[in-house]
Amino acid sequence: KAGVTQTPRYLIKTRGQQVTLSCSPISGHRSVSWYQQTPGQGLQFLFEYFSETQRNKGNFPGRFSGRQFSNSRSEMNVSTLELGDSALYLCASNAGPLSGANVLTFGAGSRLTVL
């Protein structure tokens, strides 16, 4: 059973550019969450999608957006990149939001460096 797949694994961008990250959840999982990991802030919740609908959103500016497709794959986009956006972006999937004790399964992450 394939795990959560994130692409690309590493990328370097310059300020002002935009970036799109992709996440393919475990087969059968319909919920996808995104987190930003930085050394000083730990894991910060970006958003969660279920059945192509954003169910929850963290406290990030509108430059951060996402979407989910009918096959449960998800993308997140960051526009007008800033140096502070450099981070490891983690995607996690679970079976769905109806069972609150569901365990998140994480991908390996996409490491974004903004120069």
Added chain:
Amino acid sequence: AQSVAQPEDQVNVAEGNPLTVKCTYSVSGNPYLFWYVQYPNRGLQFLLKYITGDNLVKGSYGFEAEFNKSQTSFHLKKPSALVSDSALYFCAVRDIGDDKIIFGKGTRLHILP
């Protein structure tokens, strides 16, 4: 809104000694509590969770955690530390009324040989 705090950025323990990684939380209702571990250059892995029932929860790799409702704590413990336990540990909470899972800032555990 729920929140979780890990008061220690780093914990150093000698191999073979017991270890504790601290976590406190704040929720408006009853919590679901989790511990995850991140080994170098790897994604986060689930260790254990508390839903209801026994306050002592056992998980992977010999770890356990104790839920204390009066102190709103969920400390991670292991009776005898291994060098291979060295990693970054995250505590997380989900408020039953809100499907977000919120993570702490993480505690780096160093097990000294």
